[in-house]
Amino acid sequence: EVHLLESGGGLVPPGGSLRLSCGASGFIFSSNAMAWVRQAPGKGLEWVSGLRGAGDYTTYADSVRGRFTISRDNSRNTLYLQMNSLRADDTAIYYCASYSYTTGYLDGWGQGTLVTVSS
Amino acid sequence: QSVLTQPPSVSAAPGQKVTISCSGSSSNIGNHFVSWYQQLPGTAPKLLIYDNDNRPSGIPDRFSGSKSGTSATLGIAGLQPGDEADYYCGAWDTSLNFFVFGTGAKVTVL
Numbered sequence: 053e054v055h056l057l058e059s060g061g062g063l064v065p066p067g068g069s070l071r072l073s074c075g076a077s078g079f080i081f082s083s084n085a086m087a088w089v090r091q092a093p094g095k096g097l098e099w100v101s102g103l104r105g106a107g108d109y110t111t112y113a114d115s116v117r118g119r120f121t122i123s124r125d126n127s128r129n130t131l132y133l134q135m136n137s138l139r140a141d142d143t144a145i146y147y148c149a150s151y152s153y154t155t156g157y158l159d160g161w162g163q164g165t166l167v168t169v170s171s
Numbered sequence: 172q173s174v175l176t177q178p179p180s181v182s183a184a185p186g187q188k189v190t191i192s193c194s195g196s197s198s199n200i201g202n203h204f205v206s207w208y209q210q211l212p213g214t215a216p217k218l219l220i221y222d223n224d225n226r227p228s229g230i231p232d233r234f235s236g237s238k239s240g241t242s243a244t245l246g247i248a249g250l251q252p253g254d255e256a257d258y259y260c261g262a263w264d265t266s267l268n269f270f271v272f273g274t275g276a277k278v279t280v281l
Contacts, residue, residue, distance in 0.1 A: 087270070096173055096275040097208070097216060097259050111269045147215055156263040156270065157206035157221040164215055
């Protein structure tokens with residue numbers, strides 16, 4: 053069974069940086085594409101970024117491209133999201149998810165970590 | 172930036188059936204598989220339907236999915252109080268080069 057656990061959320065001032073982590077277990081992490089999805093308070097789901105198993109291909113939503121960087125350490129079964137130049141509209145719960153790359157769906161989700169951007 | 176359109180809410184009495192539509196375009200639903208996600212209040216989303224009409228193990232057959240052209244539909248039969256949740260469709264978008272979600276539909280059991 054897929055188990056994902058996010059960490060690293062918290063309160064950060066506008067313009068600041070934060071790094072989220074996602075520990076994975078229960079599946080062959082290095083073979084799976086992974087993604088970050090966020091949900092602003094009271095809003096819907098938004099894809100943030102995705103990364104293939106080998107780490108050789110990444111995608112980003114327009115709203116975060118150039119500010120966020122997704123990466124992974126397959127030796128530690130961990131996914132990361134480095135977030136720079138944070139803005140108030142980046143405030144959201146950030147979910148880590150496993151992504152089935154062949155046909156495109158998110159089959160495992162973490163419980164999420166809250167990021168609040170405020171002075 | 173939701174590019175897939177869903178009705179904001181649907182409702183029905185217990186035991187009835189509801190359907191939730193998801194409208195997209197040729198760059199997403201029209202040329203890619205559709206998946207559906209259930210988000211119970213205060214919890215993380217969960218995969219409900221993948222590849223248009225397949226259910227992961229553990230998902231009751233009361234939940235069904237279909238796709239036609241640039242639209243998809245989620246059906247929930249035999250509605251139960253525990254089905255009250257937000258439901259999202261999703262698909263890859265070739266033009267945007269990332270996965271897109273629907274606007275979300277809230278299901279209320281009357």
